[in-house]
Amino acid sequence: MADAVEVVIGLEVHVELKTESKIFCACSTRFGSPPNTQVCPICLGHPGTLPVLNLKALELAVRAALALNCKVARYTKFDRKNYFYPDLPKGYQISQYDAPLAEHGWLEFRVDGRMRTARIRRVHLEEDAGKLMHDEVTGETLVDFNRCGVPLIEVVTEPDLRSPREARAFMEELRAVLQYAEVSDCRMQEGSLRCDANISLRPRGATDLGTKAEIKNLNSFRALEKALEYEVARQTRALERGERLVLETRGWDEGRQVTVPLRTKEEAHDYRYFPEPDLVPMTLDPEWVEQIRRSLPELPSQRMARFQAEYGLPAYDAGVIVASRRLADFFEECVRHYPHPKTVSNWVMGQVLGYLNSRGLEPEELNFEPERLAELLRMVDEGVISVSVAREVFEEAVSTGKSPRALVEEKGLEQLSDTGALAAVVRQVIEEHPSPVRDYRRGKVKALGFLMGQVMKKTAGKANPQLARRLLEEALATEREETP
Amino acid sequence: MRCQQRMRKMDEGCLTDLSVHQLRVLLERGEVAPRDVHEAYVRRIEEVDDQLNAYITVCPDFPPELENRHGRPVFPVAVKDNIMTRGIRTTCGSRILARFIPPYDATAILRLKERGLYVLGKTNMDEFAMGSSCENSAFGPTRNPWNLDAVPGGSSGGSAAAVAAGEAPWALGSDTGGSVRQPAALCGVVGMKPTYGRVSRFGLVAFASSLDQIGPITRDVWDCWVLMRALCGHDPLDSTSAPGQAPIPPPQSVESLGGVRIGVPREYLGPGVEDAVRDAVLKAVGVLEELGARAEECSLPHTEYGLSAYYIIAPAEASSNLARYDGVRYGHRTCQASSLLDMYELTRQEGFGAEVKRRIMLGTYVLSAGYYDAYYLRAQKVRTLICRDFERAWARYDLLAAPTSPTVAFPLGERTADPLAMYMADVLTIPVNLAGLPALSLPCGFARGLPVGLQLIGRPFDELTLLRVAQAFQQATDYHLYRPVVGGEVDG
Numbered sequence: 001m002a003d004a005v006e007v008v009i010g011l012e013v014h015v016e017l018k019t020e021s022k023i024f025c026a027c028s029t030r031f032g033s034p035p036n037t038q039v040c041p042i043c044l045g046h047p048g049t050l051p052v053l054n055l056k057a058l059e060l061a062v063r064a065a066l067a068l069n070c071k072v073a074r075y076t077k078f079d080r081k082n083y084f085y086p087d088l089p090k091g092y093q094i095s096q097y098d099a100p101l102a103e104h105g106w107l108e109f110r111v112d113g114r115m116r117t118a119r120i121r122r123v124h125l126e127e128d129a130g131k132l133m134h135d136e137v138t139g140e141t142l143v144d145f146n147r148c149g150v151p152l153i154e155v156v157t158e159p160d161l162r163s164p165r166e167a168r169a170f171m172e173e174l175r176a177v178l179q180y181a182e183v184s185d186c187r188m189q190e191g192s193l194r195c196d197a198n199i200s201l202r203p204r205g206a207t208d209l210g211t212k213a214e215i216k217n218l219n220s221f222r223a224l225e226k227a228l229e230y231e232v233a234r235q236t237r238a239l240e241r242g243e244r245l246v247l248e249t250r251g252w253d254e255g256r257q258v259t260v261p262l263r264t265k266e267e268a269h270d271y272r273y274f275p276e277p278d279l280v281p282m283t284l285d286p287e288w289v290e291q292i293r294r295s296l297p298e299l300p301s302q303r304m305a306r307f308q309a310e311y312g313l314p315a316y317d318a319g320v321i322v323a324s325r326r327l328a329d330f331f332e333e334c335v336r337h338y339p340h341p342k343t344v345s346n347w348v349m350g351q352v353l354g355y356l357n358s359r360g361l362e363p364e365e366l367n368f369e370p371e372r373l374a375e376l377l378r379m380v381d382e383g384v385i386s387v388s389v390a391r392e393v394f395e396e397a398v399s400t401g402k403s404p405r406a407l408v409e410e411k412g413l414e415q416l417s418d419t420g421a422l423a424a425v426v427r428q429v430i431e432e433h434p435s436p437v438r439d440y441r442r443g444k445v446k447a448l449g450f451l452m453g454q455v456m457k458k459t460a461g462k463a464n465p466q467l468a469r470r471l472l473e474e475a476l477a478t479e480r481e482e483t484p
Numbered sequence: 485m486r487c488q489q490r491m492r493k494m495d496e497g498c499l500t501d502l503s504v505h506q507l508r509v510l511l512e513r514g515e516v517a518p519r520d521v522h523e524a525y526v527r528r529i530e531e532v533d534d535q536l537n538a539y540i541t542v543c544p545d546f547p548p549e550l551e552n553r554h555g556r557p558v559f560p561v562a563v564k565d566n567i568m569t570r571g572i573r574t575t576c577g578s579r580i581l582a583r584f585i586p587p588y589d590a591t592a593i594l595r596l597k598e599r600g601l602y603v604l605g606k607t608n609m610d611e612f613a614m615g616s617s618c619e620n621s622a623f624g625p626t627r628n629p630w631n632l633d634a635v636p637g638g639s640s641g642g643s644a645a646a647v648a649a650g651e652a653p654w655a656l657g658s659d660t661g662g663s664v665r666q667p668a669a670l671c672g673v674v675g676m677k678p679t680y681g682r683v684s685r686f687g688l689v690a691f692a693s694s695l696d697q698i699g700p701i702t703r704d705v706w707d708c709w710v711l712m713r714a715l716c717g718h719d720p721l722d723s724t725s726a727p728g729q730a731p732i733p734p735p736q737s738v739e740s741l742g743g744v745r746i747g748v749p750r751e752y753l754g755p756g757v758e759d760a761v762r763d764a765v766l767k768a769v770g771v772l773e774e775l776g777a778r779a780e781e782c783s784l785p786h787t788e789y790g791l792s793a794y795y796i797i798a799p800a801e802a803s804s805n806l807a808r809y810d811g812v813r814y815g816h817r818t819c820q821a822s823s824l825l826d827m828y829e830l831t832r833q834e835g836f837g838a839e840v841k842r843r844i845m846l847g848t849y850v851l852s853a854g855y856y857d858a859y860y861l862r863a864q865k866v867r868t869l870i871c872r873d874f875e876r877a878w879a880r881y882d883l884l885a886a887p888t889s890p891t892v893a894f895p896l897g898e899r900t901a902d903p904l905a906m907y908m909a910d911v912l913t914i915p916v917n918l919a920g921l922p923a924l925s926l927p928c929g930f931a932r933g934l935p936v937g938l939q940l941i942g943r944p945f946d947e948l949t950l951l952r953v954a955q956a957f958q959q960a961t962d963y964h965l966y967r968p969v970v971g972g973e974v975d976g
């Protein structure tokens with residue numbers, strides 16, 4: 001059965017643009033302020049107020065569209081999407097309907113080592129709504145309008161994604177591209193990147209689309225993948241039982257890890273779109289659009305290719321590092337000070353990401369200079385500290401903000417690399433442990449490990465392991481020769 | 485209709501009879517103080533507004549900050565109650581905003597304040613500017629000062645009646661389909677609808693955004709120009725406001741109208757137009773010809789479709805513009821609701837009057853899936869055809885002359901049960917809004933003791949030609965110098 005059906009997924013992604021002020025008024029877009037402190041008569045929909053387009057929002061939307069390989073329209077306009085909801089002060093959302101800002105784009109992304117492409121149907125500009133807050137105790141619902149009027153783009157894909165994994169990989173690439181293009185922070189937990197998914201099944205080889213479900217409330221990459229996996233299973237089961245699926249909107253219940261029906265098509269809104277008479281249609285100057293195109297930075301796919309060619313990184317490493325602009329910048333800066341890309345890449349993927357993941361931080365929140373990592377790695381090369389000490393020093397340096405070198409000195413963590421001193425310790429160990437020495441000499445190579453352990457113990461872990469091992473092997477060989 | 489209409493020539497000794505430019509002379513000479521003017525108007529309002537109901541809110545106190553303006557004259561102005569006035573209740577003639585106090589001033593109000601004007605009061609209107617008689621107000625109808633049994637026209641009926649009755653020296657109205665010009669005509673005063681984009685709409689409660697304009701209502705053409713000059717100009721807060729506008733120069737008295745070409749569209753003098761109105765308008769055109777203008781009949785062939793197109797486009801926009809009155813953030817909220825849907829339905833059911841509900845339903849219907857193309861899109865095409873009619877006319881004429889209203893003021897209550905008959909009152913003013921043109925209505929005679937309005941329609945942004953021709957007409961005639969004797973008012 002599983003091979004006989006094909007999964008078809010399309011995404012609708014809302015992305016908050018990082019402008020200082022809202023799209024149609026001068027209020028701040030800062031996240032996390034007390035409720036209703038970033039509002040004015042315009043974004044509260046007071047009688048008589050009018051919208052005026054923030055040109056920075058238009059510019060960022062064009063940037064995003066270009067980064068997604070879209071064709072930017074010459075003529076575009078705003079429309080009103082009419083519906084009632086308490087978080088929507090005007091009773092309509094200013095959005096774009098039949099003349100979107102950009103169309104016909106595509107985005108390439110990697111999934112399980114293969115490259116895939118999803119087409120972007122359109123990118124349009126609109127305003128965000130407020131936020132409802134339910135008070136569990138009093139049962140009241142309150143509205144916070146701080147978010148109301150924050151500029152958004154909606155990115156709509158064609159139904160080109162074929163598995164929940166692909167959907168997730170696409171979203172991760174989309175986030176990387178939009179972060180690189182500096183149009184959005186794309187923080188899912190703050191709601192600056194939000195995603196709805198349309199999913200349907202069809203017999204493999206069919207061209208018509210099956211009955212789709214629209215899944216809402218996907219607040220993380222994990223939720224997206226889990227919800228879609230759940231839907232594949234649910235729809236497959238239903239089809240196997242010969243049930244008819246209905247066109248419906250479902251929501252992801254994070255707690256129960258299931259999707260639940262929200263509304264069916266019969267209850268769907270008629271949004272009564274019509275051209276927004278308070279804003280004039282726009283004709284975009286192609287020269288201006290070209291200027292924006294020229295100002296786009298290197299995007300993740302280009303950077304990934306460059307990391308492989310320039311630094312000789314494996315595709316996997318390059319993919320992981322490039323997924324975050326901050327991480328990739330960190331890597332490059334570190335390599336500038338410590339020109340051993342593979343070592344740096346191992347550390348970035350191991351220690352740095354490990355540290356971030358264990359604390360649930362975003363790469364943007366990393367408080368550690370790439371020069372410091374270079375300094376740490378140089379100390380390992382110089383034999384000042386061992387790799388294991390370096391790992392500890394890294395953890396401490398990241399959390400305290402102290403320089404690795406200062407930490408090593410302060411705590412006396414330098415390795416014992418003095419041949420004379422170490423040789424004395426080695427001799428002592430051989431004298432104190434005749435039995436493992438005998439074992440070793442009889443060919444039990446494992447005994448060397450025990451003796452190494454003793455050396456480390458005597459030096460409180462500071463012995464340079466390579467040197468200690470060499471001295472130990474030399475001593476054992478010499479003494480064997482001397483013993484009859 | 486009772487035959488109670490009486491009129492008199494204006495009295496130069498009576499402050500509330502004077503035009504503002506006449507008052508200015510007295511103020512500048514120091515013969516009267518601004519406070520005297522203010523008190524004269526407040527007294528006049530106390531005297532006659534019980535009968536007229538032109539005001540919803542009166543501000544009886546002279547603003548103390550204007551007490552000493554170093555000799556710079558200050559004037560009161562009456563403001564239609566759909567224009568936001570900071571700290572002064574602004575109701576739109578609706579229950580839903582009956583206690584709404586705006587936190588900001590409309591751009592038009594700010595511009596007037598900069599020029600020494602202050603708000604004398606907020607005038608009655610058809611609810612949300614939807615109506616042609618001022619009967620659709622939650623605050624009761626306004627009556628026509630020329631005959632208390634007649635309507636003053638609408639929707640800016642309160643402003644027109646106040647200016648006509650000496651309750652305000654001048655006023656602001658708003659014109660979406662004739663709402664300044666038609667009541668100005670029915671009350672015998674001057675009213676102008678500026679070119680779309682001339683005057684900022686920021687702070688004007690939206691009825692039909694692509695048609696609405698604020699306009700002045702005054703006793704004569706010179707005052708109309710003064711208010712226009714104050715109101716016009718680009719506003720960065722209104723994206724539809726026209727950038728780079730030059731101020732309108734004064735309509736200096738012209739010796740002759742030689743070279744001025746006037747078209748008289750035959751569709752505006754058709755069977756629906758009352759004979760006495762047609763006669764007065766043609767006689768006025770004759771006056772303009774005597775002054776040197778050349779007038780001839782012309783045709784605007786798509787005129788008859790204007791009303792239908794308007795009653796699709798305006799309600800469509802209104803249905804969306806009025807969605808914000810939901811009881812969530814401000815205005816009336818029902819106390820009966822047990823669910824969100826209930827709250828919306830009951831709040832709007834209780835808050836809106838019948839005509840507003842009718843237009844919201846019309847607008848919702850024409851925008852609905854499956855009907856949009858047949859109604860809204862087709863109406864937009866008609867709108868384009870109407871614009872082309874006018875564009876063709878501008879190749880041959882400098883302005884067009886027509887009646888403002890097909891009839892003089894009609895009896896109160898006559899059309900309230902028949903929306904279509906009511907809608908016909910705007911048939912001659914609507915095409916101008918659809919085309920975004922400037923137009924002016926000025927008194928040009930009387931029929932059965934009620935004023936008749938002459939409508940002059942101009943090219944986009946050519947308000948000056950309208951003002952100059954109108955000024956020449958007023959210099960040659962005295963219709964604008966008559967004042968109504970209001971109801972039980974003791975004459976002389």
Ligand SMILES: [Zn+2]
Pocket residue numbers: 022025026027038039040041042043044149
């Ligand atoms: Zn705001």
